[in-house]
Amino acid sequence: xxxxxxxxxxxIGTREALEARLDVDWVFPDxxxxxxxxxxxxxxxxxxxxxxxxxLQPTLEWVQGLGAGYEQFPIDTIRGAGVVFxxxxxxxxxxxxxxxxxxxxxxxxIAPAIRDGMSRTWSPIPPMVDLVGKTMAIVGLGFVxxxxxxxxxxxxxxxxxxxxxxxxxxxxxxxxVGLDQLDEVCRRADILVVALPNAPDTRGLVGARQLDLLxxxxxVNVGRGPVVDEQAMIERLTDGRLAGxxxxxxxxxxxxxxxxxxxxxxxxxxxxxxxxxxGYTARFADLVAENLAAWRGEGAWRNRVC
Amino acid sequence: xxxxxxxxxxxIGTREALEARLDVDWVFPDxxxxxxxxxxxxxxxxxxxxxxxxxLQPTLEWVQGLGAGYEQFPIDTIRGAGVVFxxxxxxxxxxxxxxxxxxxxxxxxIAPAIRDGMSRTWSPIPPMVDLVGKTMAIVGLGFVxxxxxxxxxxxxxxxxxxxxxxxxxxxxxxxxVGLDQLDEVCRRADILVVALPNAPDTRGLVGARQLDLLxxxxxVNVGRGPVVDEQAMIERLTDGRLAGxxxxxxxxxxxxxxxxxxxxxxxxxxxxxxxxxxGYTARFADLVAENLAAWRGEGAWRNRVC
Numbered sequence: 001x002x003x004x005x006x007x008x009x010x011x012i013g014t015r016e017a018l019e020a021r022l023d024v025d026w027v028f029p030d031x032x033x034x035x036x037x038x039x040x041x042x043x044x045x046x047x048x049x050x051x052x053x054x055x056l057q058p059t060l061e062w063v064q065g066l067g068a069g070y071e072q073f074p075i076d077t078i079r080g081a082g083v084v085f086x087x088x089x090x091x092x093x094x095x096x097x098x099x100x101x102x103x104x105x106x107x108x109x110i111a112p113a114i115r116d117g118m119s120r121t122w123s124p125i126p127p128m129v130d131l132v133g134k135t136m137a138i139v140g141l142g143f144v145x146x147x148x149x150x151x152x153x154x155x156x157x158x159x160x161x162x163x164x165x166x167x168x169x170x171x172x173x174x175x176x177v178g179l180d181q182l183d184e185v186c187r188r189a190d191i192l193v194v195a196l197p198n199a200p201d202t203r204g205l206v207g208a209r210q211l212d213l214l215x216x217x218x219x220v221n222v223g224r225g226p227v228v229d230e231q232a233m234i235e236r237l238t239d240g241r242l243a244g245x246x247x248x249x250x251x252x253x254x255x256x257x258x259x260x261x262x263x264x265x266x267x268x269x270x271x272x273x274x275x276x277x278x279g280y281t282a283r284f285a286d287l288v289a290e291n292l293a294a295w296r297g298e299g300a301w302r303n304r305v306c
Numbered sequence: 307x308x309x310x311x312x313x314x315x316x317x318i319g320t321r322e323a324l325e326a327r328l329d330v331d332w333v334f335p336d337x338x339x340x341x342x343x344x345x346x347x348x349x350x351x352x353x354x355x356x357x358x359x360x361x362l363q364p365t366l367e368w369v370q371g372l373g374a375g376y377e378q379f380p381i382d383t384i385r386g387a388g389v390v391f392x393x394x395x396x397x398x399x400x401x402x403x404x405x406x407x408x409x410x411x412x413x414x415x416i417a418p419a420i421r422d423g424m425s426r427t428w429s430p431i432p433p434m435v436d437l438v439g440k441t442m443a444i445v446g447l448g449f450v451x452x453x454x455x456x457x458x459x460x461x462x463x464x465x466x467x468x469x470x471x472x473x474x475x476x477x478x479x480x481x482x483v484g485l486d487q488l489d490e491v492c493r494r495a496d497i498l499v500v501a502l503p504n505a506p507d508t509r510g511l512v513g514a515r516q517l518d519l520l521x522x523x524x525x526v527n528v529g530r531g532p533v534v535d536e537q538a539m540i541e542r543l544t545d546g547r548l549a550g551x552x553x554x555x556x557x558x559x560x561x562x563x564x565x566x567x568x569x570x571x572x573x574x575x576x577x578x579x580x581x582x583x584x585g586y587t588a589r590f591a592d593l594v595a596e597n598l599a600a601w602r603g604e605g606a607w608r609n610r611v612c
Contacts, residue, residue, distance in 0.1 A: 012432045094414075097437055097461075101410030105420065108400075108407040113576040114420045120568040122560035122577045126318045130585045131403050154459045155403075254428035262426040270419040271428045279436040 001025045002292070005038040007048035010066050017281035018047075022289055045295070047288065056081055062295050064288055067275065068092055068144065069197040069224060070305060079306035086291050086303045089143050091284050094277035095222050096147035098270070099193055102220050102246025105268045107131060112265060129218075129243075132156035137189035139206070140196035140223055141169055141176060148193060149173045160185055164201075179205070186213035191220070198224035208232035216243045222274045225250040237264055248274040307331045308598070311344040313354035316372050323587035324353075328595055351601070353594065362387055368601050370594055373581065374398055374450065375503040375530055376611060385612040392597050392609045395449050397590050400583035401528050402453035404576070405499055408526050408552025411574045413437060418571060435524075435549075438462035443495035445512070446502035446529055447475055447482060454499060455479045466491055470507075485511070492519035497526070504530035514538035522549045528580045531556040543570055554580040 003025040006018065015028055027038045032052055039046060039057045046055060049066035051073050060083050065073065068089040078085050105111040107129040116123050134157050138145045141161035149159055149172040161173040162185050169176045177185060182205065186192060192214050196202045207229040211219070219242060221228055230251045236242035244266035250259075253272055261267050293299040309331040312324065321334055333344045338358055345352060345363045352361060355372035357379050366389050371379065374395040384391050411417040413435040422429050440463050444451045447467035455465055455478040467479040468491050475482045483491060488511065492498060498520050502508045513535040517525070525548060527534055536557045542548035550572035556565075559578055567573050599605040 093438055093462075094434065094436055097410060098414050098416075100406060101414040101416045104403060104407030105411055105416055108404050108576070109579065109582075110404075110407045110411055110574065110576055111420050113579070114411070114417050114574060115424060116577075117568055117575050118421060118424065120563040120565075124577045124579050124582065126582060127584050128400065128579065128582045130400055130583050132399055132585065150460045152460070154456045156399075257426040259426075262423055268416065268420060269423050270414070270416055271422075271430045273415065273419070273430050273434065276415075276430065276432060276434045277436050278433050279438065 002045060002295075003027060003038075003043040004045040004047060004288075004292075005029065005035055005043045007032075007035050007046070007050055007066075009048075009050050011276060011281060011284075013278060013281040014066070014284065017285040018288060021282075021285035022292065024292070045292075056083070062086070062291070064088070064291060065305075066284070068142075071198040071224070075306050083306075084295070084301065085305045086287075086301060087305055088284055088287060089303050091280050091287060092144060092275045092277070093147045094280060095144045095195070095274040096151050098248060098274035099148050099195075099220055099222050099246075100151060102222070102248065102268050102270065103131070103191065103193075103218060106218060106244040106246055106266065111268045115265075131191070134158070134190040135160065135188055136191040136193060137162060137185045138173065138193045138195060139179075139182065139185075140194065140202075141173065142195065144222070145193075145195040146170050146172060148195060157191075160189065182206075182210060183213055186210045189214060189217060191218045194219070194221040194223045194227050196223040196227045198226050202227050204229050206233075211236050211242055214242065216241065218243050218245070220246040222248045225253065234260055237261075237266060240266075244268075246270075248272055308351060308601075309333060309344070309349040310351040310353060310594075310598075311335065311341055311349045313338075313341050313352070313356055313372075315354075315356050317582060317587060317590075319584060319587040320372070320590065323591040324594060327588075327591035328598065330598070351598075362389070368392070368597070370394070370597060371611075372590070374448075377504040377530070381612050389612075390601070390607065391611045392593075392607060393611055394590055394593060395609050397586050397593060398450060398581045398583070399453045400586060401450045401501070401580045402457050404554060404580035405454050405501075405526055405528050405552075406457060408528070408554065408574050408576065409437070409497065409499075409524060412524060412550040412552055412572065417574045421571075437497070440464070440496040441466065441494055442497040442499060443468060443491045444479065444499045444501060445485075445488065445491075446500065446508075447479065448501065450528070451499075451501040452476050452478060454501060463497075466495065488512075488516060489519055492516045495520060495523060497524045500525070500527040500529045500533050502529040502533045504532050508533045510535050512539075514541075517542050517548055520548065522547065524548075524550050524552070526552040528554045531559065540566055543567075543572060546572075550574075552576075554578055 005027045042059045044061040062084040065087040137160045139162040141163040159173040161176040166176040294301040311333045348365045350367040368390040371393040443466045445468040447469040465479040467482040472482040600607040
């Protein structure tokens with residue numbers, strides 16, 4: 001029976017879903033130190049969202065990432081060690097639901113109504129913003145971006161997808177362009193949804209210039225904080241050049257209490273929970289089962305990065 | 307030039323949209339008394355959301371309601387006086403956007419995150435609820451219900467429409483049944499969206515029995531407060547038999563500060579703003595222009611109730 005080590009920093013319910021799905025020798029250490037000893041003891045498989053150089057033991061054969069993004073993993077080093085790395089892309093359709101929740105809390109003035117509700121205050125707040133008739137740009141048309149596009153398809157919006165390779169997409173959006181055309185897309189968009197991972201070519205991609213081109217529009221970031229120039233965004237939210245922002249990710253997480261974003265009426269903050277879903281843990285366990293079969297030579301890898 | 311009286315209780319922007327759209331002799335009184343005098347002076351047209359028996363002057367010919375619902379108007383009396391009444395159904399697609407905003411604020415735990423945000427608290431709250439895979443029942447498949455269904459079509463839910471005449475619908479939902487099958491629908495649904503007007507046959511339609519059949523599901527009411535038994539709903543929200551409720555309408559509006567709904571973590575309240583939209587005022591002005599032509603014998607009435 002294979003021994004699989006699971007890093008403790010994972011979504012609630014992950015352990016239960018894995019244990020229910022697969023009858024292997026699970027190890028669930030309490031901390032990094034426990035993960036390191038289990039791997040030093042020869043466990044060949046690690047399921048983790050965090051990385052530590054000490055995890056790369058000679059007996060390690062396969063690392064399954066817990067998220068879609070994997071900027072925290074030294075892929076070249078892992079590849080160099082002959083270790084397989086698979087990520088969890090495709091397990092988070094809930095991010096698309098979350099995207100609409102953040103956006104509508106702003107455009108329908110549901111966030112101010114919730115804040116008013118804490119003092120039992122009934123106060124209709126105009127103006128609302130209609131999504132129908134607007135142009136939504138989805139920057140990052142990977143699995144999550146496509147799921148957002150699918151949900152947006154019945155909403156009467158014009159949908160533009162922006163991605164590294166614009167030739168590959170499902171056809172749900174009205175147009176797809178490359179990252180090099182981001183400026184023009186920002187100029188045309190009313191709503192800019194960021195669904196990109198943190199990577200050398202995405203960091204700071206949405207900067208002062210792109211936000212100025214967006215103008216008095218709406219920004220939703222469910223990708224990674226560093227993709228957006230947070231300071232430039234804060235300045236434009238403060239003076240109203242940018243209408244509002246729905247943010248699940250930040251440059252520093254948890255978002256420090258000192259951040260001015262907390263006090264902005266035109267901002268909705270969720271604590272990096274867009275990927276949380278009871279369905280996620282079951283989908284993730286299925287992914288691990290499929291990749292475990294591949295590791296045993298009984299099938300193809302899913303989401304193999306290296 | 308025809309004189310048209312507009313009751314002051316209307317959506318912000320209505321006056322501007324009407325004046326921009328139609329060159330008639332507009333009268334915008336400040337109160338009921340002013341409306342009454344203008345009608346007593348012989349104005350033949352009234353645009354209003356409110357009714358007062360004194361509005362029914364012998365010279366009155368046409369009343370244009372400001373909303374989709376018209377339970378506040380004595381239609382038999384109005385008809386008996388030979389006055390035409392038209393409502394504003396079809397002007398509020400924004401209600402569908404609002405419906406999703408209320409629902410996702412609950413299922414994605416965005417409402418608790420907004421409340422936490424007021425004290426700059428970053429606190430991921432499980433569990434989330436996925437809409438994908440769920441069954442959504444839309445009770446009231448009129449214009450608004452169909453707009454909700456259109457938007458829900460890309461979300462991977464099973465959609466059931468419930469309406470008086472199940473033979474007439476657009477085909478967007480997966481099944482349509484009559485109001486007499488509401489109990490069975492509540493039993494099957496995870497999410498119950500109420501988009502019905504207040505009428506003798508809808509009042510209290512969603513009562514203790516229906517809520518018990520829904521079980522630990524989600525209720526969204528963007529129709530009218532009295533359609534749902536508010537006391538039965540409050541009891542089930544308090545003890546968790548009902549998972550949560552997104553409410554834009556109430557039996558008494560404004561919702562009194564004494565209502566226990568204000569303090570419930572699993573409730574999101576908006577102050578009857580689901581129909582608010584900058585697009586609404588323009589759409590409404592178009593409706594008035596079309597019906598003004600009909601009043602002049604130059605076209606067909608739209609939304610004629612009597």
